[in-house]
Amino acid sequence: MQAPYTLYAGGYEQQIVQLSFDPALSDPADRLKIVNTTCSGNAPTWLTVAPDGKTLLSTDEWGDPEGAIELLKIGEDGRLEKVGQEVRTGASLHLLSLDPATPSLGTSYTLPVAPDHSLGPHPDRQQQAHPHGATPDPLQRVLVVPDLGTDELRLYGIRRDAQRLEDALTEYGAVRLEPGCGPRHVLFSPLRHGADDEEQEARLYVMNELDNSLSVLRVTYPSPTSSSPDDPPTFTPLQSRVSILPAQPMPHQSSFSAWHSAELVLSPCGRTLIASNRAEAHDPIHGTRDGPEDLLAVFAVGDDGRLDEASRELVGAGGRAPRHISLSSESATRGGRGDEAVERGRYLAVALHDSDEVVVLERRGAGGRQMEEVARATNLGRPGVVVWL
Structure with missing residues (x-):
């Protein structure tokens, strides 16, 4: 039997939380546990595990006076250790991708963007x-x-x-x-x-x-x-x-103006796509956990790669403001092993920013398009991202 999964959650309270998820445990309350907490910047809102599973890169969205990327070593037990290397980016950071062929951060690219774009529709x-x-x-x-x-x-x-x-x-x-x-x-x-x-x-x-x-x-x-x-x-x-919107806003809303989609994932075989909605204006500090849960939109993907709009199902995200979602098949160290029940990517982790929780949903049914909650952890520092080791 394989060891439990390790996950990391980062957000807006200066910390990265290490979680252990063991789906074999019979009591759902025991399946997802906080293992360790590491201080990291002002707002570590995007995390990337290096392809070799030995390094975690954390972006500090609210770095002072500018954004930064911090490197942390991943120990054998999953615990994080700062290596004292930080890259200042000169801007607020939202997302970081790594070249799969490069096991560590070798180069940081600054992308030039023209400053003279006209005012948009929003x-x-x-x-x-x-x-x-x-x-x-x-x-x-x-x-x-x-x-x-x-x-x-x-x-x-x-x-x-x-x-x-x-x-x-x-x-x-x-x-x-x-x-x-x-x-x-x-x-x-x-x-x-x-x-x-x-x-x-x-x-x-x-x-x-x-x-x-x-x-x-x-x-x-x-x-x-x-x-x-x-x-x-x-x-x-x-x-x-x-x-990815429902037919009507929430009962307490007059329009969809406060809705903002957040993240999307594709199943490893490319036949199911999942996208998340946030049904309130995004407030990193004061978002409330009160109110109805937000929604995930789940689509079948056709042979030509198009989304089958008629197949769309809207399912509960488990809480409010699902800012980030990730599949267990994205694990750098496990590669989806043990996920055979629904091809790969059996489990979906959801970072619920306003609820201050991470939930794990199990994908079931045809194409893994049915979702059932199997684990939950709370008080995680307003998580904006959750990744699998």
């Missing part, structure tokens, strides 16, 4: 550029940066042989999305064969925060016989504004 959130993440494609040829402020996906070519930092990334284009959608996060599907057997394809799924929707794009790589290994893929829109 005057409070789109007054300027607002890059909200940076995610490499499956073949490490391009970095996709969703810009919530300009409704664009900015595309940066990656030169892996670059000798200088300023030569490593080159902005070569952008994909314009629907006005006012506010792209927040993106994720790529597994690679697949394209129409030409020599071509490879993927799908890019986009979480749009401001209109609570999803977009889907086809990502097509040029044939290896007619291109160089560094040639970037092309991006073709397939779906836009696939809503």
